[in-house]
Amino acid sequence: MRSVVLLLLGAQLAYAGTHSMKYFYTAVSGDIDFPEFTVVGLVDDGQFVYFDSNTMKAVPKTEWIEQNEKADYWDRQAQVFIGSHQVFKNNIQIAKDRFNQSTGVHTWQNMYGCELNEDGTTQGFYQYAYDGADFVSLDKNTLTWLAANPQAVITKHKWEATAFAATEKVYLENTCLEWLKKYVAYGKETLERKVSPQVSLLQKDPASPVTCHATGFYPAGVTITWQKNGQDHDEDVDLGELLPNEDGSFQRMSTLNVGPDEWKNNRFSCVVEHQDKTIRKTEDDIITNFDSVPIAIIVGAVAAVVLVIVIGVVGYLVYQRKKGFKPVSASDDGSNSSART
Structure with missing residues (x-):
């Protein structure tokens, strides 16, 4: 399959x-x-x-x-x-x-x-x-x-x-x-509430990629970027999809794939922007033991995958990733979604 x-x-x-x-x-x-x-x-x-x-x-x-x-x-x-x-x-x-x-x-x-x-x-x-x-x-x-x-x-x-x-x-x-x-x-x-994200830097072990995880934010618009020594850094970055949490908020991840030596010799930071708030996380904030990840993050991620x-x-x-949309008529779905090919 x-x-x-x-x-x-x-x-x-x-x-x-x-x-x-x-x-x-x-x-x-x-x-x-x-x-x-x-x-x-x-x-x-x-x-x-x-x-x-x-x-x-x-x-x-x-x-x-x-x-x-x-x-x-x-x-x-x-x-x-x-x-x-x-x-x-x-x-x-x-x-x-x-x-x-x-x-x-x-x-x-x-x-x-x-x-x-x-x-x-x-x-x-x-x-x-x-x-x-x-x-x-x-x-x-x-x-x-x-x-x-x-x-x-x-x-x-x-x-x-x-x-x-x-x-x-x-x-x-x-x-x-x-x-x-x-x-x-x-x-x-x-729908018009504003909730700032909770941001964590997650790493399985010192040799693994580092993931910047933002969760619990609303509305959905969020920007996650990386900086290297104070300058924007776009290389070796995998940006995940926006995912819904069970409570109606959202989460998103961005993973930086660099080796331990590059981490050691440079200063990397994750910058999360949502509404008018900017959150910055650096190497000092990395959680390297996944057992220490807050349970809310794990539950939210599982719920999002299921959804x-x-x-x-x-x-x-x-x-x-396409910004377009559809609904119902006297019933909210008035569009003709039953068209034959």
């Missing part, structure tokens, strides 16, 4: 920074031990709704959505997701045929959503992926579909012969933003 990497109505609100809403629909075929179809909805990169084909239920994942939307909302959501399930299964088979594939684990994903910036500007994105790689994506300005490979050209022509692109443009520029504002109003206390597996099943990290 291949390696699978687990993508108000009328109210004027004062937004603290950028807010976003994203949806990730994922269908998987082959010999798998997890649901063949999942949907995850995110607001500001925090999960607020989850659905899978085993339970056939849309489940609230935050208190603010659970307290503000009643049973009929969740029933509508579930019906939308159930309707997409079979179409996604069919699309995997179509894609497999086009790529001349008959066996193995394969995935079909839809990733979409919208973003509202502090200055009032907005963005929207809508795209499909096959096996974790781009397949087709919407160009809202030209109302055309961009094919990422020859196999997607058939889909591009098929969809451009319909009003699919225009429908999604309206959704992304109107309905999506309306629901995003509504959700931000629901969760304002949570990433659930969220993406495949391709989540691939599309985390």
Whole structure:
């Protein structure tokens, strides 16, 4: 099995920074031990709704959505997701045929959503992926579909012969933003909080790479850099993905791969910037015994890994780095995620 990497109505609100809403629909075929179809909805990169084909239920994942939307909302959501399930299964088979594939684990994903910036500007994105790689994506300005490979050209022509692109443009520029504002109003206390990161330097033994680990911060925007003798140092650095913690906060790691002699002969430091706060850690702060790592870091990391597996099943990290997003209509998921390829 291949390696699978687990993508108000009328109210004027004062937004603290950028807010976003994203949806990730994922269908998987082959010999798998997890649901063949999942949907995850995110607001500001925090999960607020989850659905899978085993339970056939849309489940609230935050208190603010659970307290503000009643049973009929969740029933509508579930019906939308159930309707997409079979179409996604069919699309995997179509894609497999086009790529001349008959066996193995394969995935079909839809990733979409919208973003509202502090200055009032907005963005929207809508795209499909096959096996974790781009397949087709919407160009809202030209109302055309961009094919990422020859196999997607058939889909591009098929969809451009319909009003699919225009429908999604309206959704992304109107309905999506309306629901995003509504959700931000629901969760304002949570979504607009500011929590600084806890930063640790971790090293298994004196000969191992050093990892700068920032956790517990909110919102998600964080910068982790290294300095060598007071100057920015970009070489031999592996920056990890942004990961969610169980409590809705985030964590991220950056690892510096230099040998003991270079550490001894130079002064390295990790600089973490979040909101208006800067935290600097140096060699004096290194924890070299992993048994001494605070239990909160370990628990948070484990919870984050579990959540990433659930969220993406495949391709989540691939599309985390793309700043685009998707949501629901009278049910919050009004976009046509059931389009046939």
